[in-house]
Amino acid sequence: MASYEIEIILNRQLADCLSIPVFITDTTGNLIFYNDPAEMILGTRFEETGEMKVETWSTIFKPLDDHKAPLPPEQLPLVKTLNDQHPHHKTFWIESLKGTAEKISVTSYPIIGRAGKFLGAVAIFWETKDL
Amino acid sequence: MRISVKGVRGSIPTSGADTSYYGGNTSCTVVSEKDCFLVLDGGSGMQKVTLPAAVKRVDILLTHLHLDHIQGLGFFSSLFNPAMEVHIWGPASATQSLHSRLSRYLSPPLFPVLIRDLPCQLTLHDIANSVFEIGPFTISSRFVIHPGPTVGFRISGQRSVFAYLPDHEPALGLTGLLKDTKWISGFDLASDADLLMHDAQYTTPEYNNKIGWGHSSMEDAIQFASLATVRHFLLTHHDPSRTDELLNEMFADIQKKISPPFPIELAREGMEIELP
Ligand SMILES: [Zn+2]
Ligand SMILES: [Zn+2]
Numbered sequence: 001m002a003s004y005e006i007e008i009i010l011n012r013q014l015a016d017c018l019s020i021p022v023f024i025t026d027t028t029g030n031l032i033f034y035n036d037p038a039e040m041i042l043g044t045r046f047e048e049t050g051e052m053k054v055e056t057w058s059t060i061f062k063p064l065d066d067h068k069a070p071l072p073p074e075q076l077p078l079v080k081t082l083n084d085q086h087p088h089h090k091t092f093w094i095e096s097l098k099g100t101a102e103k104i105s106v107t108s109y110p111i112i113g114r115a116g117k118f119l120g121a122v123a124i125f126w127e128t129k130d131l
Numbered sequence: 132m133r134i135s136v137k138g139v140r141g142s143i144p145t146s147g148a149d150t151s152y153y154g155g156n157t158s159c160t161v162v163s164e165k166d167c168f169l170v171l172d173g174g175s176g177m178q179k180v181t182l183p184a185a186v187k188r189v190d191i192l193l194t195h196l197h198l199d200h201i202q203g204l205g206f207f208s209s210l211f212n213p214a215m216e217v218h219i220w221g222p223a224s225a226t227q228s229l230h231s232r233l234s235r236y237l238s239p240p241l242f243p244v245l246i247r248d249l250p251c252q253l254t255l256h257d258i259a260n261s262v263f264e265i266g267p268f269t270i271s272s273r274f275v276i277h278p279g280p281t282v283g284f285r286i287s288g289q290r291s292v293f294a295y296l297p298d299h300e301p302a303l304g305l306t307g308l309l310k311d312t313k314w315i316s317g318f319d320l321a322s323d324a325d326l327l328m329h330d331a332q333y334t335t336p337e338y339n340n341k342i343g344w345g346h347s348s349m350e351d352a353i354q355f356a357s358l359a360t361v362r363h364f365l366l367t368h369h370d371p372s373r374t375d376e377l378l379n380e381m382f383a384d385i386q387k388k389i390s391p392p393f394p395i396e397l398a399r400e401g402m403e404i405e406l407p
Contacts, residue, residue, distance in 0.1 A: 003318045005260070006274050012314060013304035114225050114280060115259045 007113045021125040029054035043097045064093040077108035078123040085110040085118050103128045132288035135161040136402040138176020141332045141368035149374040154400025157199035158297045164288045167266030177203025190265050193221030195281035205242045213250045222280035223257035230255050276300045276316040277345040285320040291406035294324035297368050302351040321359035325406050331366035349385045357391045367398035
C-alpha cells in the first residue's frame with residue numbers, strides 16, 4: 001500500500017507526543033491511528049489492533065446525550081467533519097468501559113493538505129471534569 | 132541513465148582546500164538518458180552544468196526553494212540562450228505559484244534580471260504529489276518532511292530508477308523512523324530504487340539537537356535506505372562545517388556501526404554513476 005501523505009504522517013507524529021486522546025481517520029472514517037491516551041476510550045492499544053474499519057471502532061464506545069439516550073452518529077463531531085469537511089465541537093457523554101457515563105468534549109477538524117485536498121480527520125477528546 | 136553529481140554541500144557553499152575532495156558547491160545533480168537532460172536542484176553546483184551543443188531543451192527539477200537549492204539558477208547559461216527551451220518544475224505553496232515564489236529571488240535587488248526578461252523559452256510547472264513525463268523519464272514528485280513545500284523525486288528511466296531526496300527528515304517524531312513503511316515520509320519515492328541520493332547532514336548527537344530542522348542523521352538516512360531496500364545509497368547534503376577529513380572520519384564511524392546489504396558512499400562533486 002502507498003504511504004500516507006505527509007500531512008497525515010505529521011498529524012500522527014504530533015498525536016504521539018500528546019497526553020490527550022487523539023483519533024485520526026481517513027476520509028471515509030476508518031481509524032488509521034489513535035494515540036496511547038485514546039486507550040481509555042477504546043480499551044485497546046494501536047500496537048495491538050492496528051487500523052480499524054469504521055464499522056468496528058464506531059461500535060466500541062457508546063455516545064449518549066444529556067438524558068443518557070444514545071446519540072445518533074450524525075451528531076458526533078468527527079462524523080460531521082467527515083461529512084462536511086469543517087471543524088466541529090460538542091460536549092456529550094460516553095459510556096465508559098466500566099459501564100459508567102463520563103462527560104467529554106470532542107473537537108474535530110479536517111486535514112486539508114497543501115494541494116487543498118481533503119485527506120482525513122482528527123478528533124481530540126477533552127476531559128470535562130469541571131462541567 | 133547517467134547521474135552526474137555537481138554539488139553535495141548543504142546550506143551554504145564552502146570553498147577551500149579542506150573541502151576540495153567532496154566539494155563545496157550546494158545541491159545539483161544532472162540525470163541524463165539519450166539526449167534528455169534533467170537538472171535536479173539549482174544549487175551553486177549548477178554553474179558547472181554544461182550541455183552538449185545539440186541539446187535544445189533542458190528540464191530543471193527543484194525539490195524546494197531554499198537558497199542552497201536555487202542560488203545557481205541565475206548563473207545557468209541555458210536561461211540566457213534564446214534557442215533553449217527551459218522548463219522549471221517545482222513545488223508551489225498553498226498560496227503562491229512557483230512563478231511568484233521564484234520571482235522573489237530572480238528579481239532586484241537579489242538578482243539583476245527578472246524572470247520575464249530571461250532570453251530562453253521558459254515554462255514553469257507547479258508540482259505537488261504529481262506524476263509527469265519528460266523524454267524517456269517518468270517522474271513522481273511527492274511532498275516530504277522538510278520546512279516549507281518540499282518534494283522528493285523518483286525518476287524512472289527505461290531500465291532503472293533514481294530517487295533524489297536531498298533535504299528530508301523522515302525521522303521527525305517522538306520515536307524516530309516508524310517501522311510501518313506506510314507511515315514513512317518519502318518511502319514510496321525511494322522504494323526499491325537502483326540508486327538513492329538522500330540527506331545525511333548530521334551525526335546522531337547533532338540531529339538530537341536539531342530535530343525539526345528538516346535534515347537527517349547519517350544513521351537515520353541509512354535506516355531509511357534499508358527499509359526502502361535500495362540497491363545503492365549516496366549520502367549527501369554534507370554539513371558546511373564538515374571538512375573532507377571530518378567527513379571521512381564520520382563515515383568510517385558509521386560503517387563500523389551499520390553495514391547495510393547494499394553499497395553506501397558519500398556523494399562527491401564530480402561523481403559520475405551509470406545505471407543500467
Ligand atoms: Zn538544502
Ligand atoms: Zn532545505
